[in-house]
Amino acid sequence: MKTTPFTHFHETLGARMAPFAGYNMPIEYTGIKDEHMVVREKVGVFDVSHMGEFWIKGPKAFELVQKLTSNDVALLVDGKVQYSCFTNETGGIVDDLLVYRFSAEKYLLVVNAANIEKDWNWVVKHGEQLGMKPGVELENASDNTCQLAIQGPLALKAMQKLTDANVTDMEYYTFKEIPFAGIDKVIFSTTGYTGSGGCEIYAYNKDADKLWNAVFEAGKEFGIQPIGLGARDTLRLEAGFCLYGHEIDDDHSPIEAGLGWITKFVPGNDFVNRAYHEKLKEDKPARYLKGFVIEDKGIARQGYPIEDEQGNQIGIVCSGTVSPLTGKSIGTGYVKSGYHKLDSVIYIRVRNKALKAKIVKTPFF
Numbered sequence: 001m002k003t004t005p006f007t008h009f010h011e012t013l014g015a016r017m018a019p020f021a022g023y024n025m026p027i028e029y030t031g032i033k034d035e036h037m038v039v040r041e042k043v044g045v046f047d048v049s050h051m052g053e054f055w056i057k058g059p060k061a062f063e064l065v066q067k068l069t070s071n072d073v074a075l076l077v078d079g080k081v082q083y084s085c086f087t088n089e090t091g092g093i094v095d096d097l098l099v100y101r102f103s104a105e106k107y108l109l110v111v112n113a114a115n116i117e118k119d120w121n122w123v124v125k126h127g128e129q130l131g132m133k134p135g136v137e138l139e140n141a142s143d144n145t146c147q148l149a150i151q152g153p154l155a156l157k158a159m160q161k162l163t164d165a166n167v168t169d170m171e172y173y174t175f176k177e178i179p180f181a182g183i184d185k186v187i188f189s190t191t192g193y194t195g196s197g198g199c200e201i202y203a204y205n206k207d208a209d210k211l212w213n214a215v216f217e218a219g220k221e222f223g224i225q226p227i228g229l230g231a232r233d234t235l236r237l238e239a240g241f242c243l244y245g246h247e248i249d250d251d252h253s254p255i256e257a258g259l260g261w262i263t264k265f266v267p268g269n270d271f272v273n274r275a276y277h278e279k280l281k282e283d284k285p286a287r288y289l290k291g292f293v294i295e296d297k298g299i300a301r302q303g304y305p306i307e308d309e310q311g312n313q314i315g316i317v318c319s320g321t322v323s324p325l326t327g328k329s330i331g332t333g334y335v336k337s338g339y340h341k342l343d344s345v346i347y348i349r350v351r352n353k354a355l356k357a358k359i360v361k362t363p364f365f
Contacts, residue, residue: 004049005146005208013226020229021113023050028228035231036238036324039196043152043219044227048200049208052116053145054109054123058137060130061105068126069099070254070271072264076101081173081191084262085254086122087272091280092250093257095119096242098191100175108187112244116142126272146208148201150215151227151235155198156190158219163188167199181214183207193232195239195363237330238323240291240362246302246318247289247332253277256285256334287315288340291362293328294348296355300331305349314339317348323364330364331357 002023010017015026026047028035038044056065066073071084080101086094095115100108111119120140127138134140150159156168165178167188175189180201187202203211216224233243242248247257254263255277265278294300300320305313320331331348339346342361347354 002050004047005205006047006049006148006212009212010047010226015226015228021050023113025050026226026228028230029226032228032230032234033324035225035227036234038223038225039152039194039227039231039235040325041153042223042225043150043154043158043198044225044231045215045219046149046151046227046229046232047147048149049146050113051147052111052113052119052140052142053147053202054111054120055139055141056107056109056123056127056132056137057139058105058132060127060132060137061107064123064127064130064132065099065107065109066269067130067271068123069097070259070263070277071099072266072269073099073101073107074268078103079174079176081175081189082262083173085248085259086119087254087274087277088250089273090250091253091273091276093244093248093252093254094122094250095244096248096259100187100189115244116140144205146203146205146211148211148215149192149194149198150201150219151192151194151198152196154219154222158222158224159188159199159201159215161218162214170199172197181211181218183210186211193239193241194235195241195365196235233319234321234324237319237321237332238325238364240332240364242289243319252289252334253280253285255280256287257289284337286337287334288337289318289332289334290340290359291330291332291364292346292348292357293330293360293364294355294357296353296357297329298348298350298353298355299329300333300348300350300355300357306333306335307347307349307354308339309345309347311347311354313349314346320348325365328364332362335359
């Protein structure tokens with residue numbers, strides 16, 4: 001099992017550790033609910049060094065990224081980040097990812113930890129078709145890059161103490177390469193997976209200790225705490241964000257998953273299998289990913305059936321939890337067309353009970 005450059009900090013702090021995507025990762029420190037609320041109200045720090053980072057460089061860089069991703073890379077300018085997905089050849093999603101534009105000939109792709117090998121093979125396959133070579137124009141930097149996500153309403157204020165560059169006024173989904181915490185250069189990005197604002201910071205593994213110590217020292221006065229993957233999941237679900245292997249996978253189109261906004265059918269954006277998704281949008285999908293709130297007592301879990309009033313199965317649950325912020329039982333699932341409209345009543349089958357639920361808009365707060 002792999003470790004991250006921050007693992008010794010998690011163990012010293014007494015985190016409950018468990019395997020995740022091949023890494024030994026912290027699941028919780030003081031408790032999921034407590035950690036969740038720290039991020040919603042103050043500032044919390046996630047070790048996300050298990051994520052994958054691929055560099056795409058050279059004169060064919062734009063062409064490759066435009067071919068691989070569903071969003072329109074032509075809209076990017078230097079210093080801007082874009083949420084996107086790799087579409088596969090069978091109508092689903094290889095992975096969702098972030099695209100960073102450093103220049104017209106230099107991009108960084110940040111992918112999910114569980115999909116690094118699959119994604120890298122996908123990038124290399126299509127890159128080689130354009131004459132691009134691994135180790136030259138294509139670089140998998142995942143193993144030498146560490147990353148911290150500092151999230152919450154006080155995150156940027158706390159991090160401003162560690163750099164002379166202005167970070168508190170940065171727009172959402174932008175980034176800078178800046179000196180930070182005594183490190184010559186980090187990538188400082190106003191992105192995140194919580195819905196509470198903040199930043200994500202990329203550095204080389206050799207600078208990991210310096211980065212961790214400085215971040216926690218700077219955040220002390222703001223009530224900073226380390227946060228585990230348990231709260232990362234409740235935060236992203238409350239914010240209505242997709243998780244690969246739950247809301248999105250190789251079998252669901254971004255059009256079905258409510259990701260039409262990152263699937264651009266514009267001239268020059270001939271991404272993999274574009275025609276399939278374009279037709280699906282025109283014809284309307286037979287199923288839609290939707291958020292729901294359970295009105296009866298109980299919690300939905302991945303794989304639970306979703307039924308109509310007569311007990312016929314009309315869908316399946318992708319994710320479910322009790323929202324630490326609202327106290328409500330929330331979830332996401334794919335439901336048949338016709339049951340996907342706002343306020344539609346559905347039922348979640350939890351063992352021998354059918355729990356009444358209602359389709360709602362996300363985010364859940």
